[in-house]
Amino acid sequence: MYGWIWRHLPGPVAVRAITAVLLVAGVVALLMFVVFPWAEPKLPFNQVTTQ
Amino acid sequence: MSTVDHSDPPVSDTRVGPAGGGNRRDPVRTAVRAIGELLITAGLVVLLFVVYEVYVTDITSAAKQRDATAALDQEWQQSTPEEQQQRQEHYDGPEGSGIAKMYVPAFGADYSFTILRGTTEKTLEVGPGHYTESGDPGLPGNFAVAGHRVGKGAPFNDIDLLNSCDAIVVETRFSWFVYRVLPKADEVADWASRAADPRCTGVGPLGAPYDRVVGQEIVSPTQGSVILPVPNRDDVTDNAGATASLMTLTTCHPRFSDRERLVVHAVMVKQWAKNPDKPGETPPELKETS
Numbered sequence: 001m002y003g004w005i006w007r008h009l010p011g012p013v014a015v016r017a018i019t020a021v022l023l024v025a026g027v028v029a030l031l032m033f034v035v036f037p038w039a040e041p042k043l044p045f046n047q048v049t050t051q
Numbered sequence: 052m053s054t055v056d057h058s059d060p061p062v063s064d065t066r067v068g069p070a071g072g073g074n075r076r077d078p079v080r081t082a083v084r085a086i087g088e089l090l091i092t093a094g095l096v097v098l099l100f101v102v103y104e105v106y107v108t109d110i111t112s113a114a115k116q117r118d119a120t121a122a123l124d125q126e127w128q129q130s131t132p133e134e135q136q137q138r139q140e141h142y143d144g145p146e147g148s149g150i151a152k153m154y155v156p157a158f159g160a161d162y163s164f165t166i167l168r169g170t171t172e173k174t175l176e177v178g179p180g181h182y183t184e185s186g187d188p189g190l191p192g193n194f195a196v197a198g199h200r201v202g203k204g205a206p207f208n209d210i211d212l213l214n215s216c217d218a219i220v221v222e223t224r225f226s227w228f229v230y231r232v233l234p235k236a237d238e239v240a241d242w243a244s245r246a247a248d249p250r251c252t253g254v255g256p257l258g259a260p261y262d263r264v265v266g267q268e269i270v271s272p273t274q275g276s277v278i279l280p281v282p283n284r285d286d287v288t289d290n291a292g293a294t295a296s297l298m299t300l301t302t303c304h305p306r307f308s309d310r311e312r313l314v315v316h317a318v319m320v321k322q323w324a325k326n327p328d329k330p331g332e333t334p335p336e337l338k339e340t341s
Contacts, residue, residue: 001085040108044310045303045309046201047303047309048207048309049180049182049301049312050273050278050312051272
């Protein structure tokens with residue numbers, strides 16, 4: 001999977017490396033700001049009130 | 052990404068034949084590698100979630116808590132002359148608005164949180180939330196507050212470390228209320244030995260109907276009776292009908308789990324009206340930081 005992505009990135013190695021870092025940063029940002037805030041209330045970690 | 056090395060000639064491939072294209076096109080190998088990469092990725096995502104939960108939410112919540120505190124300060128400063136005259140507290144703002152500040156000197160002089168109205172997920176991201184159906188600060192009944200233990204500023208991270216007689220100071224627009232943690236279950240029997248401690252003045256087993264109220268308890272999440280006017284007694288439903296002024300803190304337990312709830316009960320032992328002429332005055336209990 002990662003090999004496939006690497007081989008399909010355009011440009012010389014340096015450009016590919018920068019693109020790869022940007023891709024990783026994008027995925028991390030997506031997780032941090034969209035996926036985790038959405039998933040967190042659904043997980044059994046942090047309910048602090050009694051019913 | 053070091054596993055991605057397809058340029059080497061197949062060294063150990065003995066199956067080169069009419070059907071073989073070398074390692075590169077071996078579907079089994081490709082599939083196994085893909086599964087492995089997915090599993091590693093999943094592990095990294097879980098680790099990242101821990102970072103998010105424990106650190107990142109702290110950062111965003113700290114900013115929200117700052118805003119809430121600033122808004123509350125401003126609201127207090129903008130009291131109308133009539134309000135100043137009557138010194139009437141009101142906590143009827145919208146869900147998520149600040150109603151009071153809490154201090155726990157035992158956690159250090161910088162431990163201060165603005166308590167907000169309501170206990171929705173969104174409110175608790177900002178700071179400790181007041182169960183709206185529970186009592187108001189300083190009044191008879193039970194002033195119950197929920198707070199996060201992990202992430203989101205973790206206001207109640209350490210409330211398991213609160214000892215009996217530790218002060219929880221609540222500041223409202225016109226007053227300071229000093230609550231102190233009640234004797235814990237194993238201290239009730241021998242409480243006389245602690246009564247000499249000046250910090251324990253006014254603290255002690257409360258007697259009936261409070262005989263089921265101790266300083267700290269761990270309950271199931273469904274045990275909503277801990278925030279009743281008389282905790283764990285459902286025959287008193289009106290806060291005004293209670294004889295003591297209690298404060299109850301709830302958070303999740305054990306840490307990183309919501310299997311149970313950690314509950315701390317405290318009783319009000321003192322209150323001060325703020326002196327309008329000395330706006331910066333604070334009660335001496337705030338200095339009990341040792």
